[in-house]
Amino acid sequence: MAQANISVTESQFRCPICLEVLNDPxxxxxxxxxxxxxxxxxxxxxxxxxxxxxxxxxxxxxPRPVLRRNTVPPEQHC
Ligand SMILES: [Zn+2]
Ligand SMILES: [Zn+2]
Incomplete structure (x- = not known):
């Protein structure tokens, strides 16, 4: 069963260079x-x-910026 597996969230995060969903953002x-x-x-x-x-x-x-992985911080808000 083939189904498009692109969520709305994912499609917002496309890489402007390769135009694919971000890989290792x-x-x-x-x-x-x-x-x-x-x-x-x-x-x-x-x-x-x-x-x-x-x-x-x-x-x-x-100089060239140091790239850091895009990690979502745990929610700390009350
Ligand atoms: Zn920019
Ligand atoms: Zn890319």
Missing amino acids: VSIPCGHTYCMRCINKYWDQVDATSQFSCPQCRDAFS
Whole structure:
């Protein structure tokens, strides 16, 4: 039985580079999210002397930001 398995939540988190659902999502300092693989590949093509920029908002970062996994923090609100 084949059924489309894309939830509304998932479809909101597509990677602007590969246009797939985010795989290993990481946030960069501007707040945009990409696949770890995609943003690494994107920045690997950047000249070492230029800044690393967000493909979406063009915010530039230097040095290359450390990518951290996008983890959802446990809800602490009352
Ligand atoms: Zn991607
Ligand atoms: Zn951005």
